[in-house]
Amino acid sequence: MMKQHIFTLLSTLLFTQAGIAQSIDTFTDSRDGQTYKTISFKNAMTGTTVIWMAQNLNYKVQNSYAYDDNESNREELGLLYTWEAAKKACPNGWHLATDSEWSMLVNEFGGADKAGEALKSINGWNEGGNGTNSSGFNALPAGIRRNNGYDVLGYFGFWWSSTPTGEVGKAWLWDISYGGPDMSIKSKVWRFDGRILSGMSVRCVRD
Numbered sequence: 070m071m072k073q074h075i076f077t078l079l080s081t082l083l084f085t086q087a088g089i090a091q092s093i094d095t096f097t098d099s100r101d102g103q104t105y106k107t108i109s110f111k112n113a114m115t116g117t118t119v120i121w122m123a124q125n126l127n128y129k130v131q132n133s134y135a136y137d138d139n140e141s142n143r144e145e146l147g148l149l150y151t152w153e154a155a156k157k158a159c160p161n162g163w164h165l166a167t168d169s170e171w172s173m174l175v176n177e178f179g180g181a182d183k184a185g186e187a188l189k190s191i192n193g194w195n196e197g198g199n200g201t202n203s204s205g206f207n208a209l210p211a212g213i214r215r216n217n218g219y220d221v222l223g224y225f226g227f228w229w230s231s232t233p234t235g236e237v238g239k240a241w242l243w244d245i246s247y248g249g250p251d252m253s254i255k256s257k258v259w260r261f262d263g264r265i266l267s268g269m270s271v272r273c274v275r276d
Contacts, residue, residue, distance in 0.1 A: 081192075089192045093205055096122070096158045103127055107275075108205040112173060120275035121166070121174065123207050130158045134268050136212055137219050145193075146211040149219075149268030152240045155229045159273035166274045168232035168241040168260075175243070175258050185245045186224040195223040198247030198255045208245055214268025223247070227269040234262045242269060 077143025132154035187199025212222035248255030
């Protein structure tokens, strides 16, 4: 019994590079029965517990797209959403992550210059760009949908925030890349303004 208890404890805790423990759990979306892994951690600044989905959202709404319009890509990568679709797609009790919540997540795992490696999945990134996934967040390079087609699968992951930039037709997004010739940037996370009609991945946060 004691061994089973220890095994359960170890299997539900993961330690980040900063030494912060977070819980691993699951959530089942009652709308379609899909189950998502989640991570939760206590924010060092506020002391509050934050719960994120640890997989890209895969709930079909209008203006959501499977990469290359290939439905088989949904199971691993989730869907790519326009910004307006992304704001409506999270299940009840969850919401599209805000710009501030993304900033807090990145800071929790080492800041913009280091968090990429902790957030990225251990496989799927091209040219040696895989991460350690020490965060449990399992960020995938699911690419982007532009007005002229799909692009950069395996090289970039883009995630919407719910926060508009103040410029018409744009909202803040967060991006992780494979690294390129300068592999030092594989650890970095970037914040950009994105056109709201582009299709990007979604991560939901518990209300």
